[in-house]
Structure formats: C-alpha cells, structure tokens
Amino acid sequence: xxxxxxxxxxxxxxxxxxxxxxxxxxxxxxxxxxxxxxxxxxxxxxxxxxxxxxxxxxxxxxxxxxxxxxxxxxxxxxxxxxxxxxxxxxxxxxxxxxxxxxxxxxxxxxxxxxxxxxxxxxxxxxxxxxxxxxxxxxxxxxxxxxxxxxxxxxxxxxxxxxxxxxxxxxxxxxxxxxxxxxxxxxxxxxxxxxxxxxxxxxxxxxxxxxxxxxxxxxxxxxxxxxxxxxxxxxxxxxxxxxxxxxxxxxxxxxxxxxxxxxxxxxxxxxxxxxxxxxxxxxxxxxxxxxxxxxxxxxxxxxxxxxxxxxxxxxxxxxxxxxxxxxxxxxxxxxxxxxxxxxxxxxxxxxxxxxxxxxxxxxxxxxxxxxxxxxxxxxxxxxxxxxxxxxxxxxxxxxxxxxxxxxxxxxxxxxxxxxxxxxxxxxxxxxxxxxxxxxxxxxxxxxxxxxxxxxxxxxxxxxxxxxxxxxxxxxxxxxxxxxxxxxxxxxxxxxxxxxxxxxxxxxxxxxxxxxxxxxxxxxxxxxxxxxxxxxxxxxxxxxxxxxxxxxxxxxxxxxxxxxxxxxxxxxxxxxxxxxxxxxxxxxxxxxxxxxxxx
Numbered sequence: 001x002x003x004x005x006x007x008x009x010x011x012x013x014x015x016x017x018x019x020x021x022x023x024x025x026x027x028x029x030x031x032x033x034x035x036x037x038x039x040x041x042x043x044x045x046x047x048x049x050x051x052x053x054x055x056x057x058x059x060x061x062x063x064x065x066x067x068x069x070x071x072x073x074x075x076x077x078x079x080x081x082x083x084x085x086x087x088x089x090x091x092x093x094x095x096x097x098x099x100x101x102x103x104x105x106x107x108x109x110x111x112x113x114x115x116x117x118x119x120x121x122x123x124x125x126x127x128x129x130x131x132x133x134x135x136x137x138x139x140x141x142x143x144x145x146x147x148x149x150x151x152x153x154x155x156x157x158x159x160x161x162x163x164x165x166x167x168x169x170x171x172x173x174x175x176x177x178x179x180x181x182x183x184x185x186x187x188x189x190x191x192x193x194x195x196x197x198x199x200x201x202x203x204x205x206x207x208x209x210x211x212x213x214x215x216x217x218x219x220x221x222x223x224x225x226x227x228x229x230x231x232x233x234x235x236x237x238x239x240x241x242x243x244x245x246x247x248x249x250x251x252x253x254x255x256x257x258x259x260x261x262x263x264x265x266x267x268x269x270x271x272x273x274x275x276x277x278x279x280x281x282x283x284x285x286x287x288x289x290x291x292x293x294x295x296x297x298x299x300x301x302x303x304x305x306x307x308x309x310x311x312x313x314x315x316x317x318x319x320x321x322x323x324x325x326x327x328x329x330x331x332x333x334x335x336x337x338x339x340x341x342x343x344x345x346x347x348x349x350x351x352x353x354x355x356x357x358x359x360x361x362x363x364x365x366x367x368x369x370x371x372x373x374x375x376x377x378x379x380x381x382x383x384x385x386x387x388x389x390x391x392x393x394x395x396x397x398x399x400x401x402x403x404x405x406x407x408x409x410x411x412x413x414x415x416x417x418x419x420x421x422x423x424x425x426x427x428x429x430x431x432x433x434x435x436x437x438x439x440x441x442x443x444x445x446x447x448x449x450x451x452x453x454x455x456x457x458x459x460x461x462x463x464x465x466x467x468x469x470x471x472x473x474x475x476x477x478x479x480x481x482x483x484x485x486x487x488x489x490x491x492x493x494x495x496x497x498x499x500x501x502x503x504x505x506x507x508x509x510x511x512x513x514x515x516x517x518x519x520x521x522x523x524x525x526x527x528x529x530x531x532x533x534x535x536x537x538x539x540x541x542x543x544x545x546x547x548x549x550x551x552x553x554x555x556x557x558x559x560x561x562x563x564x565x566x567x568x569x570x571x572x573x574x575x576x577x578x579x580x581x582x583x584x585x586x587x588x589x590x591x592x593x594x595x596x597x
Contacts, residue, residue, distance in 0.1 A: 001312040001424035003054040003119040005046035008554060009357055010111055013364050014038065016540050017533075020107065023368055029375040030105050038108060041093075045112040048088060049119035052081050057120040060261030061427050065202075067253045072201040072263045078123060082204045086156035090116075091127050095134055099150035106374060107367035113297065114360065118304035121431050122261035126159060126199045132293040133160025133211050137230070140278040140286045148236050149209055158207040162294065163194040163231075163267060164287070171444045173213060173284060174222040180214035180229060180274060190214050190231050190274040193251070193266065196438070200265030201233075201250035207242060208233040210267070212274060213283050220281065228283030229274035248272040258430030291439065292392060296370065298439045299363050299395035302403025305432035306356035309410030310349065312425055316414055317345050339413070347568065348413050352406035354565040357558075358530040359399045361537065366391055383464070390453050390461045391529065397445035398526025400435035407432045446518035449525065455504055455514060462500065469493045469532050481542050485535040485566055492528045492573055499524065499577055506583060516584030520576040527573040531566065538562035 014020045015035060024030040060075040085091070093109040095101025109131075116124040134153050137145055152158040169176045178192025190212055194200075201208065210231040219225030235243040251266040278286035317340040321331070325341040339345045369391075372384035410425045411418035418425040436442050454462050473490040476482045503521065506513035541555040541562075549555060 001058075001308070001315075003050060003057075003308065004311060005042075005049055005115045005118075006307065006356075007042060007046055009360065010042060010114070011039065012537075012540075012554075012558075013361050014107070014111065016544075017361055017537055018107075018364055018368055020105075020368070023107075023371070024105060026380075027105075027371060027375050029103060030371065033105055033108065038111075041104075041108060042111055042115075044088060045090070045115045048084065048090075049115040052084055053116065053123045054119040056081060056123065056261075058421070058424055058427060060120065060122055061258075061431075062421070064260040065253055065263045067250070067263075070201070070249045070251075071203070072250060072253060072265070073203050074126075074263070075261045078126075078261065079204055081123060082126060082156070085116075085127065091130065091156035092154045094131070095150070095154040096138060099138075099146065100154045105367075105371040107364060107371050110296070110300065110364060110367040114300050114303060114307075114363070117297075117300055118307050120261075121301060121304060122259045125259065125262040126202060126204055127156060128297055129162060129199050129294070130156070130160040131297070132162060132291075133209055135293055136211055136228075136286060137277065140228070141230070142277075145230060145275060145277065148240070149230065149232075152207070153209060157205060158209055159199060159202075159205045160209045160211065161197055161200050162287070162291075163197050163200070163210050163212040165194060165196045166192065167195055171440060173226065176213055176215060176226065178212065178214040178269065180216050180227060180276075182216070183273075188214075188229060188274045188276060189271045190229055190248075190269045191271050193268050195266050196254065197265045197267045198438075199263060200267045201253075202263050206234070207236075210248070211277070211287070212269065213287060214274070216280060223284050225281050226283040227280050228277045228286045230277050231269065231272050231274040235273060246272045257433055258427070259434060292388070295392050295396040295439045296363065296366060298435055299359070299366075299392075299399045301432060301435040302399030302401070303356055303359040303363055305400075305403035305428055305435070306352050306359060306406035308428050309406045309425065310352035310356050312423065312428070313349055313352065313410045313413035314340075316417070316423070317349060320414075345413055348409035350561065350564045351569065352409050354534070354561050354569060355399075355402040355406050355530075357537075357561060358534055358565065359395075359402065361533040362391075362395050362399065362529060365533065366395055386461055386464060390449075390465060393440075393445040393449040393453065394522060394525050394529055396439060397436075397442040397449075397522050398529075400432070401442055401523075402526070404429070404432050404436055442522070443519055446522035447515065450503065450518045450521045451514045454500055454521075455507065459497070459500060462496070465529075466493055466496055469528075472532065472536070476539065479539075482535070482539060485531075485538055485562065488566060488570060489528070489531050489535050492531065492570070495577060496525070496528055499580055503580060510584055512584045512588060516587050517580045520579045524573050524576040524580070527570055527576075531570050531573075534562040534565045 021035055024033045056077045063075040066073040092101045093104045094106050097103045153160055166176050180188040180190055182188055212229045212231045213226050215225055216227055235246050237243045247270045249268050251268045254264040318338055320339050321336040322339050323336055325337050330337045330341045369384040369388040372380050407428045414425050417423055473486050476486050503517045538559050541558040544555045
C-alpha cells in the first residue's frame, strides 16, 4: 500500500483545534515558529515519507534484517533513505541549537514523526530511539558529555538506544542485574545482558550511543539502586574522533511477529566502558525523561496503525464490488455495488477514521504540553507536567489498543485478500501488535494511571482535566447544535469522578480492587478523553460551516465522524463502568490450582 500523508487533517489539528501559533507565542523560545514554517516542514515530511520510505515498507518487511557474527544489516534501501532523512535535517528538529538542532517545538516534530511512522514504522524506529537518548543527555548529562555526544547524535551521524530490559526484568526494573563497577579513572565497567533493544546494532551510523540501566556494587535493592550510564558502541577520543571498539556486542536479533525491518537486539556488555549520567542510584528518575518521550512515540504508533488501515481499506472498499445495497442498487451498470455501500463495512472504516483522527488530536495535544514542560515558565511547566503525566498512560495504552483494533478492521474490510501479504493489511496488524506491549503494557499503563496518578494523588491529578471538560460543556450548554455532543460528554465526565470514588472505596476493603478495575478504568478514560476532543473538533467544524467555508466536504465529514464516535464508540464507556462496579471478586475467586486443563 502507498501511504499518503493526511496533511489537511494534520493542519486542522495543529492550526484550528490546537491554535499552535498562539501556543508558541506564549513560549519565548518558540515564538518564531509560525504557520508558514510549520506547513513547509509538513510538506517536506510528507514528500519524504511518501516517496522514499513508504515504498520500502513492504519490501523491508519481506527482507528483514540480517545478522552475521554480531553485525546487523538493514534491508535494501534503508541506508540510503536514512542518509536522506539526515540531510533533510529531520533528526535535528527539536534538539537544542547549541548542538546543531533547530530548537523547534516537540509538537512540530511529532507531526513529522507520525508521517514517518505511518509510512514505515520499522524505519522510524532507528531515528526514533535517538530522540529520547538525546533528550536524556540534554537534561541530565554533564557539559563534557553533551559536548562529546550530542552534536553527532543531533545530526543523525550517530544514533542512540535505551537499554532497560533483561530476561528476568521487563516492567519490573527493580530486579535488573547488570553491574557497573567503578574504574580508577571515573569510568565504569558495565557487565550484563540486555534484551529487546530496538536498533541496538545496525549499519546506518558509525556509532551507537547506548543509554544503559545498571547497578553499582553498593547500591540499595530495588528501583532505588539503579544508575544510568552512557555506553558508546565505539569509544570517543578527546578530539571527538572515533577510537577503539567498546567491549559490547550484539549477540542475536529477535525473530519477531512484526516490525521485521527494525533490528531488535540482544546486547552483551562484557566489561564495557560506561559513563555515569545523573546522580548515582537515580538512574530510573533520569530514564523517565527517555521513557516519557518513548511512550508518546508509541501512542503515535496506534494513530499510525489506524490511519494506515483506514487509507488501505478505504481505497479497497471503493473499488471492490460485492452484492447489492439492501436499499437498492447504487451502481446499476456494474455487476455488483462497491462494498463501501454496506453499513458493516462503513462501520469498520468509520471506526478506523474516528480513532485515527481522534488519536492524532490527542497525541498532538500532549505534544503541546511537552513543549511547555521543555521551555515554558515555572508555573506553566508545573501545570503542563501534571496534564502530561495524567494523559500519557491513557494515550499510550488506549491509542495502541484502538489502533490495533483498527488494523484488524483493515484486514476485515479486505476479506480474504486482507490475509495475504500483497495488500499490506496483515503487515499492519503484525507491526502494530507490539505497540500494546513495549514501553509498558496496557495493563502496566492502567495501573500507573489509576494507582499512581489518580488514586495516588487522591484525585488531584485528575481534577484539572475533568474541570476543563466541565467548563467546555458549560460554555456550550445552550448551543442546540452541540447538544448531541455536550450532553453525553457532561454525563460521562461527571461519571469519571464518581467511578474513581467508588474504586477508592473498594480499595479500602480489597487492595486488589485497583488491579481489578485498572484496565476498564483506562478504557473509560480513553473514550471520554477522545469524546472531549471530538466535541471540540465538531464545534470548530460547525463554526466553519456557519461562516461559509469553501471546504464544506471536509468540515461536514468531521461532524459526521464525531457523530459516529458519539453514537457507536462512546457507549462502550458504559460497559467499562459496569465491569468496574462488578468488583474484583470474579477475577480472584478461583484458586490457583483450579486454573487447569
């Protein structure tokens, strides 16, 4: 399938829904980011995504990566494409000017990242992990570390990874065993094995800068005893040139369900030279800079999956003929009607469209909070950080799960043709399945949302967002056209606080209540969050139509998609409330030994 960047909708979200120019004008570092600059970047990103990396998507999946004696070769065309990507300056968009970056807002680079990810998610993984590594060094590195690594990482000459997971330690990082032993010269010997390391080894760059979690000899147990280290593949001389190969290697690449053109590596650190970044035993706090960037990027994968499914399925549904519409022939000169006339097919297409466009709005919305956290004043930064902390687990988990649902709808629209590889729909399912797993599974994100963020703050983190929704509903309560959106949104927003209180009460009697309610709570939160954004988008569309816009088709479709979301998708939220209210007992009543076959 050939990807086409949905530029009109991207610009709608950035310019009309989120009023990006106004947002940037409030942050001194970003005041020069105007609409003309944004649109020129979006056009360049679309051209590259469509012409260069989209054609490599299916061929890269078929060829995969090649492993030979510790060396990884990426699929044909990837190296040239990566060189073009760097020459266009895309790795440098949001990096600091002091190190060769363009100091543009994260929200601008997020739009570019969506295009890259939808066109070819495997390709986007290689530069994608570098963004987080760069931000981690920017925030926590010493001046010397920044001078050594950042410029070449920012240009894309070198890439970066995050090395967290071990065979026995996935989401529970407190039990990692990788060791860091101090050397006399202030460096450390890093010894251990990390698994599932995306882009841990490849042939696209001359050096790979690994950001590694490890434990010092005298470290406390658990997460309070984890430190963070920079461990380059090739050591860097004092003059900035490359020196000797470090004592680390790729032991294997994983054979995976999807994203086969992205090398997922087993990395062996055999007394490799590492450099402490941040304070001792504070590595996990430093790594959260990296992890939050990665989680926002993973949320984007859900949007990409839904968009890709919608584009492929829409083209097929308009062309494929099967049966007649029950209301009468729509293409009487043809032997059968195109399948887009059938309600069941339209339901799948609209589900993908609603999740793609609603998800896009949510990720771009969060990216604006990330802008403020990065460059805003102290008060604005604190408020934005609260919103970002609350909404990131919702975006990461809800959008990847709904993106996976949309990807499956893409296969279903194609019928039997969707099950074979030439159309790209089955690859989309395989590629996006990982998004529900890495950077914290849906279940882990749900526990983070409900346990740490909401119950843990006694509702204080949730209140600013539900208040914002309530104020929006109150402001438009008398708008008859908006009533179809405002009334259900206001009811569910009130329910959000009520169901939170009920879970808190359950927890006083049954500690497992949070675990039993968390996933349903996250889904409920996701549906209400997207409903808020869809209501806002519908309002903008109604206003544009009332003012006599020439783009009546675009805005009318926006309203109709919002109506579909509220009528057919938002009611799912009620089911999740019912499941929460049934308590944890149905999960826990069976004894372990009864789980048998």
